Amino acid sequence: MKIDFAHRQSAHCESGVCSNLLHxxxxxxxxxxxxxxxxxxxxxxxPFIRVNKLPLTTYRCEMGGIFKRVTKRxxxxxxxxxxxxxxxxxxxxxxxxxxxxxxxCRTGGYWLPYFPPAFRFxxxxxxxxxxxxxGDDYIISDPVFPGPERCSHRDLLxxxxxxGAMAPKGTMYYLKQVPRQVDLAPAVRKGIREVCRRMLRTxxxxxxxxxIRFLAGQVRKWPKKLGEERALLYVGQLIRMQEELGTxxxxxxxxxxxxxxxxxxxxxxxxxxxxxxAMTDVGDRWRKFAVxxxxxxxxxxxxxxxxxxxxxxxxECADGEASVYRELLQIV
Amino acid sequence: MTIQQxxxxxxxxxxxxEDFTPETIDDDEALxxxxxxxxxxxxxxxxxxVEQNFNIPMKEMNEARAAFQSINTLAAFIEARLQG
Numbered sequence: 001m002k003i004d005f006a007h008r009q010s011a012h013c014e015s016g017v018c019s020n021l022l023h024x025x026x027x028x029x030x031x032x033x034x035x036x037x038x039x040x041x042x043x044x045x046x047p048f049i050r051v052n053k054l055p056l057t058t059y060r061c062e063m064g065g066i067f068k069r070v071t072k073r074x075x076x077x078x079x080x081x082x083x084x085x086x087x088x089x090x091x092x093x094x095x096x097x098x099x100x101x102x103x104x105c106r107t108g109g110y111w112l113p114y115f116p117p118a119f120r121f122x123x124x125x126x127x128x129x130x131x132x133x134x135g136d137d138y139i140i141s142d143p144v145f146p147g148p149e150r151c152s153h154r155d156l157l158x159x160x161x162x163x164g165a166m167a168p169k170g171t172m173y174y175l176k177q178v179p180r181q182v183d184l185a186p187a188v189r190k191g192i193r194e195v196c197r198r199m200l201r202t203x204x205x206x207x208x209x210x211x212i213r214f215l216a217g218q219v220r221k222w223p224k225k226l227g228e229e230r231a232l233l234y235v236g237q238l239i240r241m242q243e244e245l246g247t248x249x250x251x252x253x254x255x256x257x258x259x260x261x262x263x264x265x266x267x268x269x270x271x272x273x274x275x276x277x278a279m280t281d282v283g284d285r286w287r288k289f290a291v292x293x294x295x296x297x298x299x300x301x302x303x304x305x306x307x308x309x310x311x312x313x314x315x316e317c318a319d320g321e322a323s324v325y326r327e328l329l330q331i332v
Numbered sequence: 333m334t335i336q337q338x339x340x341x342x343x344x345x346x347x348x349x350e351d352f353t354p355e356t357i358d359d360d361e362a363l364x365x366x367x368x369x370x371x372x373x374x375x376x377x378x379x380x381x382v383e384q385n386f387n388i389p390m391k392e393m394n395e396a397r398a399a400f401q402s403i404n405t406l407a408a409f410i411e412a413r414l415q416g
Binding site: 009010011012116117144146236239240250254257258280283287288290291294295297298299300 | 364377379380393
């Protein structure tokens, strides 16, 4: 049994799943548009939350947040389910597939057999769409892969019930109802405003622009505070969070820039084109930051590739982003 | 020098591939998951080097991923961008 579902490759899993599921129900929204409309852009350095025993840094909003906000803003009805029992979780998935409903699942990507070993690490927030089953194999639209993939019942079960931080606990979600016609402009404006407020006005030192500056200060201290070996582990975790989530080191800043570019036409606000360029410049700095971190981790750093330089770049990122958000709040 | 040769030199020099020379890397061998031993952190360096050396912006990571199969696929991507 296989649902007629169009697999389209995307850069990031949740925005890709969101865009592909909506496309299945006749709403053609690009991945960047889903990301922006869902207020996916974020920054948080959360040293009190550990992933693989290292501080969590996030460059995007909470998991599931993009899908929740996009569907709410567009007036879609969604069903979310979590399970204690793996058997019940797999049975519920089969039931929906039998009804012809493509189902998104949250998984631990490490356990998906089609992931190349070089790109595997324990990360429990990987989203994909299951849209068929043939024998023991599920047919999967994993948005970060070029074509449909297959995964056995056993492997998918393991991935849906991966253990560790932010365990997916069998989470699955699907669209129950999608309006035939929607006005995208209000959703776009809401998406932009929420990102700006969150990045500029969240209280506390670890979130948004203040969080980027806080991390800049921390990164500079790491070699002394943690010792060289542990400092490298911290840097490795930081940049893996940027790169392995499909952002090319830019921590979703290129995707937000692409969204602003599209939004300029959609909400007839040409100033967004210039702000899109400014955000691309910020993305380039994030990428340079990640490249330096990579060189440190791999033992190929030159004289300019230092923790100090990483801190400086982070402060430049904070300056650039703050300026874009302030302007956006004025014009949107 | 062909794009392939230049890319192989970049790999060897910038990624510190001490066990390889440009001549010992095959144009069609897998960049990741094969004997070169590259991982996602190396991918980041390659993206950066392509931008710097060929002046080609790589912002769409789904495109970049497809190009990162081998030296030949990456060279084809660069060539298409240079001509486009």
